[in-house]
Amino acid sequence: MTGTNLENRAELAQMSDGIIAWKAFMSESGIKDFTLVSPEGLKQAMQVAREHNKILALHAEWEEEIVRRTTHYKQRPGVNERKAFLMSRPISAEEKAVNYALELAAKYGTAIHFVHISSAKVVAQIELAKKSGVNVTLETCPHYLIFDEDDFLQQGAILKCAPPLRVREEVEGLWECLSKGMIDTIGSDHSPCLYSMKTTDTIWDSWGGIQGVQFTWLAMLDEALKRKIKLKLKHILPLGTSRVAERFGIADRKGRIRPGLDADLVLIRLDETTFADKKSFGFRNKFSPYENREFLVKIKKTILRGKVIYDYQTGKTKDKNGLCL
Numbered sequence: 001m002t003g004t005n006l007e008n009r010a011e012l013a014q015m016s017d018g019i020i021a022w023k024a025f026m027s028e029s030g031i032k033d034f035t036l037v038s039p040e041g042l043k044q045a046m047q048v049a050r051e052h053n054k055i056l057a058l059h060a061e062w063e064e065e066i067v068r069r070t071t072h073y074k075q076r077p078g079v080n081e082r083k084a085f086l087m088s089r090p091i092s093a094e095e096k097a098v099n100y101a102l103e104l105a106a107k108y109g110t111a112i113h114f115v116h117i118s119s120a121k122v123v124a125q126i127e128l129a130k131k132s133g134v135n136v137t138l139e140t141c142p143h144y145l146i147f148d149e150d151d152f153l154q155q156g157a158i159l160k161c162a163p164p165l166r167v168r169e170e171v172e173g174l175w176e177c178l179s180k181g182m183i184d185t186i187g188s189d190h191s192p193c194l195y196s197m198k199t200t201d202t203i204w205d206s207w208g209g210i211q212g213v214q215f216t217w218l219a220m221l222d223e224a225l226k227r228k229i230k231l232k233l234k235h236i237l238p239l240g241t242s243r244v245a246e247r248f249g250i251a252d253r254k255g256r257i258r259p260g261l262d263a264d265l266v267l268i269r270l271d272e273t274t275f276a277d278k279k280s281f282g283f284r285n286k287f288s289p290y291e292n293r294e295f296l297v298k299i300k301k302t303i304l305r306g307k308v309i310y311d312y313q314t315g316k317t318k319d320k321n322g323l324c325l
Contacts, residue, residue, distance in 0.1 A: 001056070003035040006044050013052070020248040021055040021113065022048075026097045027063040027162070030208055036063055039100060046110040055248065056105075057113045060097035060122075061089060061163055069093075074204065081203040082153050089164050091119045098122050102129045102136065111135040113247065116189045118144045118163040120173025127182050137184035137247050142219040143210050145174055147289065157198040157206035158289050161189070178236075179229065184247065186239040188216040195287050214282050215290040216240070217266070218274055222295040225270075263306040272298035 001022040005011055015022075024037040024045055037045050049056040066089055073084035098114060105112045106129070117123060117138045126138050143161065148168045152159040159165060177183050191209020200206045212219070217240060224236055245255025253262050274295045278286045302310035 001037065001045050001048070002033075003037050003041055006037065006041050006048070009048070012048055016052040016054060019054065020250065021057050023057040023059070023115070025059045026101070027059065027061040027066055027093075029059070030162075038063075042101065043104055043108075046104045046108040046112075049112075050108050050110045055111045055113050057115050058097075058101055059116070059162075060094060060101055060114050062093040062096040062100075065090075065093040065096065070204075080153075082156060085160070085203050086149055086152065086164050089162060091121055091163075091166065091170070094119060094122050094163050095125060098125055102126070102134055105129075105136060106132070106134050109135070112137075113184075114138040115187060116141050116144070116161075116163065117183075118166050118174075119170050120177050121170075123174065123177040123182050139185040139187045140174055140178075140183055141187055141189045141210075141212075142216050142223070143189075143212060143289070145171060145178070146219055146223055147171075151289075155289065157200070157203055158287065159210065160198075160203065160206055160208050161191070161210050162208045175227070175229070181235075183239065185244050186216070186220060188213040190216075190283075192283060192285055194285055198287070211283060211285065211288045212290055215276060215288065215293075215295070217268075218276075218295040218297055218299065219290060219293075221268070221270075221297045222293075225296045263303060265301075265303040266299060267301040267303075269298045269300055270296070274298045 001012070001024045022045070024042070025034060026036060026042065028036050045056060069088040069090070073079060073088050076084070094117070101112060104110070112135070114126060114136070117126070117140050123138060126136055129136055143159070144165065147159055147165050148171050149165045150168070152165045174183070189209070190211060190213035191207070192211050193207040193209060197207040220236060221233070242251065242255040245251040254264060255261070257265070274297065276288070276290045276293050276295070278291065281288065298312065299310070300312045301308055
């Protein structure tokens with residue numbers, strides 16, 4: 001759902017058939033065809049989503065604050081660009097957007113889902129709304145649970161994302177939220193691009209997004225094992241399986257190992273490791289902040305609707321017809 005199609009009710013009604021949710025950006029997405037939904041437009045988006053009984057998934061950052069801060073820091077010569085980028089998208093911009101969306105969701109009775117939440121403060125904010133009766137869930141991503149702003153300051157654009165990486169205190173806070181059951185789902189937020197789109201002259205112009213879909217669960221399980229936290233697999237895995245299926249209304253087909261459901265399975269060994277070198281990358285553009293990391297787990301097979309589409313033994317990935325790629 002974009003700022004340009006909100007007025008086209010007929011198009012939105014047609015789009016509602018066969019989809020499980022709409023997504024909208026409360027700040028500029030960086031993609032010309034995916035314009036932001038303004039604060040006023042979000043009221044309309046909430047009503048449309050409710051009318052069609054769809055979840056509205058939101059990228060929540062307050063655009064006005066981001067624009068103001070970005071303009072300010074771009075005009076300050078000598079300021080470290082990476083630090084300036086972090087300061088241009090503070091947690092306060094996330095908090096303001098989330099608070100506004102929660103107020104509208106409560107007013108209109110809309111089901112909402114916040115994507116890639118980066119701060120424990122914001123998770124706590126959403127938790128309060130849940131307890132008050134707002135139909136809301138939230139997602140975070142492995143990169144917010146592993147990397148911090150110091151990693152971004154050191155590595156630069158390869159770790160540029162929005163919201164940006166936060167201080168280590170926030171990373172630890174997200175793990176605390178995870179242990180308390182306050183985070184509903186985990187998403188990769190995979191955002192691929194050409195390497196040239198990362199190696200720009202200025203951090204402001206580089207593509208914002210992290211290539212990580214292949215390593216989402218390797219990274220999650222690896223980090224949990226290294227931390228020796230009390231959370232067990234039975235608490236972590238539902239964040240990418242049953243909890244997602246339940247929230248988006250496909251639990252009758254997906255999300256669990258049960259007769260009658262699609263046989264979507266991943267076989268993982270906890271006594272083998274995985275080294276993420278370039279030759280192992282399954283995505284087209286061969287770079288990732290996870291490169292050269294060793295994970296304490298290994299994926300042996302991936303099965304989609306009962307058909308093996310990845311087999312570590314053969315090193316082959318197969319298409320939907322079972323043909324090796």
